[in-house]
Amino acid sequence: MNDERRRVKELVFRLSDLPSVRDFTAAQAVRAGMTGDSVDDLVLAVNEIATNAVTHGTAKAHLRVWVEGGDLVFEIHDEGSGWLPAQPEFTAPGPRSTSGMGVWLARRLAADIAFAADRGGTTVTMRFPGRL
Numbered sequence: 354m355n356d357e358r359r360r361v362k363e364l365v366f367r368l369s370d371l372p373s374v375r376d377f378t379a380a381q382a383v384r385a386g387m388t389g390d391s392v393d394d395l396v397l398a399v400n401e402i403a404t405n406a407v408t409h410g411t412a413k414a415h416l417r418v419w420v421e422g423g424d425l426v427f428e429i430h431d432e433g434s435g436w437l438p439a440q441p442e443f444t445a446p447g448p449r450s451t452s453g454m455g456v457w458l459a460r461r462l463a464a465d466i467a468f469a470a471d472r473g474g475t476t477v478t479m480r481f482p483g484r485l
Contacts, residue, residue, distance in 0.1 A: 364416045368407045374416060375400050378427070381418045385425045385483035395481050398462040399427050401455035402477045406431040410475055424464065424480045435470035 362381060366374050378399045382392045399416070406414035410431025417428040446453035460466050463479040470476070 361417055361419045363418075365413060366403065366407065366416060367413050368404075371400065371404060371407075374403045377416070378418075381427075382425060382481070385420060387425070387481070387483060391481070394462045395425070395427075398459040398479060398481075399429070401459045402427075402429050402479065405455050406433075406475070406477075409433065420483060421480075423483055425483045426478065426480050428476060428478045430474055430476040432474040435472055435475055 362377075364370075364374065364377050375396050378396050379392055382395045387395065403414065403416060406429050410433030414429060414431040417430075419426050445457055459477075459479065464482055465480040467478045468475070469478075
């Protein structure tokens with residue numbers, strides 16, 4: 354296990370904790386050397402996926418963050434039924450859509466995003482270039 358990976362920071366959260374998720378995420382981004390709009394974009398993407406985890410997954414979810422290869426990696430996991438869209442929002446939702454914006458937005462803001470689901474729940478992993 355490389356030294357960067359050992360420095361995993363974790364946060365367990367619920368819907369009412371989303372402001373803390375945003376604060377935690379911003380703090381990790383700043384520690385990684387990110388500034389300005391890069392931090393704002395990262396916080397927005399993580400918030401959208403975290404919100405999905407506690408509204409569509411389970412009441413409690415887990416956020417993990419670490420640095421890997423100079424990138425800041427965020428992993429959000431819920432223990433829900435393991436939902437995974439057939440093709441996670443590559444195009445913007447229509448003007449009258451009531452859902453689908455969060456995943457589409459996170460996909461646009463993250464350098465990379467991966468979805469995994471099984472009986473143990475759903476995990477979304479996002480990478481953002483850091484300035485390390």
